[in-house]
Amino acid sequence: MSMIGGARSSLGAPSSKAVRFQLDFNLKANLLKHANREDCQYNELVQKIKDHGQDIRDDDLAQLLKEARGCISLLDDNFRLFVQVVLILEWTHRSPDVISEYQGFLLDLCAAHNYYTKHVIDQFIASFRRGGPGEWKDGLPSEEGVNCFSHIHDTIRQLLKVVPMSKDILISAIKSSVPFYKRPPKDHESFVYNALQISKYLPSERYGLLKVIISHLTTLDVNSPRSSLEQRETPCSMDVDSVFPMDDIIHPVAFNLDVALNVLFIYCKDEVIVADKVNMDKLKSLYHDLVKVFEDVVLPTHATQHVQFLIFYLLGLKPSLAPHFIGHLWNKATDPNIPPIIRQSAVCYVASLIARANYISITTTKATITEISTWIHRYINSQDEGSANTPYVDTRVHGVFYMTCQALFYIIGFRYKELVNNQGLTMLNSINLQKIVTCRLNPLRVCSPVVASNFASIARAYQLAYCYTIMERNQRNNLPIVNREAGSSVSTLMSIQLDSFFPFDPYLLVRTKKYVETYYREYTEPNNDEHGKKTSNEDEDDFLEDVTGTSAPTNFSYSSSPGFLHIQ
Structure with missing residues (x-):
């Protein structure tokens, strides 16, 4: 040559x-x-x-x-x-x-020579990682980039027919090609975009591909400190293309999460909306895949803040699916064969979804409150039978109970106005909240002060329960919390409160917030008579201080704020 x-x-x-x-x-x-x-x-x-x-x-x-x-x-x-x-x-x-x-x-x-197949596929994946030519705009490659990627995907489709074993090699290569969470934004966009493109011609592998994608996004999520996003600090220096405005970059990993989630939100929207209408068959198929990924990846993960909003958004497209999702979570929460930490997480998702999703009907809210309170009363009765009436708190043994009580208080605190205006007051009176707050397990002692204080004010305003005497006594007596190690007769006195857990706290990512805000409920402050005192004029979804002036604990929480306002 x-x-x-x-x-x-x-x-x-x-x-x-x-x-x-x-x-x-x-x-x-x-x-x-x-x-x-x-x-x-x-x-x-x-x-x-x-x-x-x-x-x-x-x-x-x-x-x-x-x-x-x-x-x-x-x-x-x-x-x-x-x-x-x-x-x-x-x-x-x-x-x-x-x-x-x-x-x-x-x-x-x-x-x-099928031993070359892995080398060929690895080279395809390497091309995906490079992000293609041109700049990405709003979650999509340039026109030249789309064409380049389409040639690769066309070749992969043909390769899958010629060499059937190539499918396993392809899936394995995708799993191995997940970009490091600190890589530039284009790497994350391209990875998510091309993995989703593969799912279109390998529909049987969509669940597995979504699991890889959402596992990656979860890693980005837990490495994006909420405090940095809430403070809106000066954008950090980062070597990115001009298509990414510097004033959007609050935290580099959060920025990567935002652009990658944007690709996935676009996919979900395009997948289920056909001719400006929701295609129910496509929606149900995607919903079932996302729920499985949610169970496997998101529900067991500590401190995700934004990935769970994919389900939130999908349910908003077809609210009739929401009761199914709530029921599915509630079944997990009440299943004694499931680890307590997962049960507690499921309860928190139920409460936060009902509180924050504006598409959750008042009928579903009332039905869920009734079901939750019924379970709580059964639990209280089972503990009272044959037991002394000495009050005690055991967060290790009764963690699911306490989290369920907090969920009940949280839902009532957030949705009470609608409940009162829709003949829900009779239902609230019928669930005997007074027995719950005065039971020997003393749920107000360990609930988040944010939730307990707001619930107490609502309960007093509508004469549902009298909580302040119990709360003041808890503060004065500093009742011990018992923590027993499994298999041990030794009890350790601890001074802790229930971990706060509000998975659908306000969404903070700039690019993808538009997919959430249409379906999102902001907290509506009570009037002066309901709180018995004036409320502040601070922004919505701020912290509510407890009576001691301290904020809710932040350990094992997606955020320490359930969205209530400060009380002065």
Whole structure:
């Protein structure tokens, strides 16, 4: 192969430094000589492709690929170097002839020598990681980028038919290619975008792909401190393209989460909305996949703040699914065979969804309150039977009970106005809240002060229960909390409160907030008579201070704020 001037650059434009490759020998004969260890131009060929491959003119490259396809049977492991330098060529931006010949070469190669399949797929995934040419805009690649990615996906689709085993190799490669959480934003966008594209022609693998994607987003989420987003500090320095305005970059990892989530929100919207209407069959299919991923990844994970809003958004598209999701979570919460930490998390999701989602009907809210209170009363009765009436608190043994009580208080505190205006006061009187707050397990002692204080004011205003005497006595007596280690008769007195857990606290990511705010309920402050004291004029969804002036505990919490206002 000789070189003469006048080639195109890698983008097809003329380049003064470009070189022309001409194949001035029979490639097949040359490869045979190399196989027989005879002197040939094989090594020179490999080196020139490696050094100048991106400068090869389209017609020269098409000719090389065409001749290489005629030698496919020869390209065993002895010609690995030749195959590797061809694989690293950038081809998706070239002429239709080159694209066709390149795709044909890859398919013929993998069909004849399937041990090359992994190398081919790894190279595809590497192309995805590079993000494609041009700038991304609002979660989508440039038009040139879309075209380049589509050529790769078209080749993968054909490869899946030619080499069935390639599906397992592809899925494994995707799992191995998850970008490090501190990588540039484009890496995360491209990874999510292309994994979702694969799910379109491998629908049976969509659950697994969504699990990989959402596991990655969960990693970004737990590494995005809420405090940094709430403070809206000066944007940190970051090497990003101009398409990402610096004033949006509050925290680099949170920014990565925002742009990656944006791609997934776009996918969810495009997948289920057809001709401006929700396609119920598509929605149900995606819903079931996302619920499974939610159970496997999000529900057991500590401190996610935004990933769970994917379900929140999907339910908003079809609110009739919300009761099913709430019922599904409640079944988990009341299943004694499920670990307590998961049961507590499920309860918190039930309460936070009912409080924050404006598409949760008052009928569903009343039904859930009734079901929760019924379970609480059964639990109280089971503890009172044959037991002394000495008050005690055991957060290890009764953690699910306390979290369920807090969920009940939280829902009532958030939705009380609608309940009162929709004949819910009779229902609230019927669930005997007084017995709950005065039971020997003393739930007000360990509930978040934020929730307890707000609930107490509502309960007093509507004469549902009298909590302040109990709360003052708890403060005065500092009742001990018993924590028994499993299998031990020794009790340790601890002074802790129930962990606060509000998964649908206000959404703080700039780009993707638009998908949430349509369906989001802000807290409506009580009037002066309901609190018995004036409320502040501070912004909505601020902290509510407890009677001691301290804020709610933040350990094991998505946020320490359930969204209530300060009380002065």
